Amino acid sequence: MFKDLDPILHSQLRLAIMSLLIGVQEADFTFIKEKTNATAGNLSVQVQKLKEAGYIDVNKQFKDNYPQTTCKITQQGITAFEAYVKALQEYLQVGKTK
Amino acid sequence: MEDKQLNEQESLQLITEMIQKAKGGFHESGSSAILWGSAVGIAGIVSFIESYWNFYIGFDIWFILFAAIIPQIFISIKENKNKKAISREERNMDAVWMVYALSIIAVTFYTNIMPWASERLASGEGTQYWKRTVATGAVERMRLFVPSASSVYLIIYAIPTLTVGIARRFKPMLIGGFVCYALFFASCFTSFTWDILFNGIGGICNWLIPGLILRKRFLKQKAGNV
Numbered sequence: 228m229f230k231d232l233d234p235i236l237h238s239q240l241r242l243a244i245m246s247l248l249i250g251v252q253e254a255d256f257t258f259i260k261e262k263t264n265a266t267a268g269n270l271s272v273q274v275q276k277l278k279e280a281g282y283i284d285v286n287k288q289f290k291d292n293y294p295q296t297t298c299k300i301t302q303q304g305i306t307a308f309e310a311y312v313k314a315l316q317e318y319l320q321v322g323k324t325k
Numbered sequence: 326m327e328d329k330q331l332n333e334q335e336s337l338q339l340i341t342e343m344i345q346k347a348k349g350g351f352h353e354s355g356s357s358a359i360l361w362g363s364a365v366g367i368a369g370i371v372s373f374i375e376s377y378w379n380f381y382i383g384f385d386i387w388f389i390l391f392a393a394i395i396p397q398i399f400i401s402i403k404e405n406k407n408k409k410a411i412s413r414e415e416r417n418m419d420a421v422w423m424v425y426a427l428s429i430i431a432v433t434f435y436t437n438i439m440p441w442a443s444e445r446l447a448s449g450e451g452t453q454y455w456k457r458t459v460a461t462g463a464v465e466r467m468r469l470f471v472p473s474a475s476s477v478y479l480i481i482y483a484i485p486t487l488t489v490g491i492a493r494r495f496k497p498m499l500i501g502g503f504v505c506y507a508l509f510f511a512s513c514f515t516s517f518t519w520d521i522l523f524n525g526i527g528g529i530c531n532w533l534i535p536g537l538i539l540r541k542r543f544l545k546q547k548a549g550n551v
Contacts, residue, residue, distance in 0.1 A: 232333075232336075237330065237331065237336065238331070239330075239331055239335075239339065242331070242340065242343075243343050246339065246340045246342075246344055246347075247343045247344075247346065247347045250344050250347040250413070251347055251410045251411060251412045251413065252411040252412060252413050252415070252416050253410065253411050254347075254410035254411075255409040255410060261409075262343065262346045262347065263343075312340065315333050315336055315337055318333045319333055319334065
């Protein structure tokens, strides 16, 4: 029996954000925007969804009089990401054996 | 990038691509290494020239290392301003350099304080040291430098524990490391008898207590997995 793929992670932009954050301690909103080539509006919506799911922490502050948003993956996010990758591998393994 | 649904293959490709992109975003400017390499290099070579040709430039050249702290502050501020993401590797490297800086301060303190501390301990024991030049027969007070291996060991004990403590944000190791540095500073003013006691306390705070805490967590996790 296959595990269902996590619907929060099984979307292109949200998965891209999580894949970026899994490798770093924390990242600026502009860094994520630059690496994903997403629009600011779309990125904001997806970041908010990940935050609501408890997968990332979002910290808003001012740096040199400019607003700065930093994102950081949570332990819950790491666990969900690992489970998602494991489920993907299972699907792909079965695809190979067929 | 759109917010579209992906198949399994595309998901795996995207994960790999993004992890590679995150990795590629970090570049060392090399400014700090160039700064400190130049300062230590110049100071060492000038010191050698002074000693070999027996002359003095009028000030201690090693003071340029203190002057190098000022541009270092500017470099750090500038680099932090431009930083858009912090990698885990970078955080670990920061821990290594932080502990290195602390240890350099401790060793500098040690080499400067030991002559004074040695004199103080000798006078406490009611002894004085004199040296006599065989050729001229001249006698003068000797400047003592009694090395304290136990003090140096305390710095070495602290290095790995504090580095791991900072990198993993594990408080017992952080505390253990700082206790070792504190005991090192105290040991510069005490006799050998106290220094070996400090080594014992250092070992307990640095390894035994964090080790017991880690063991407790390990056993708890193991019991949970059964």
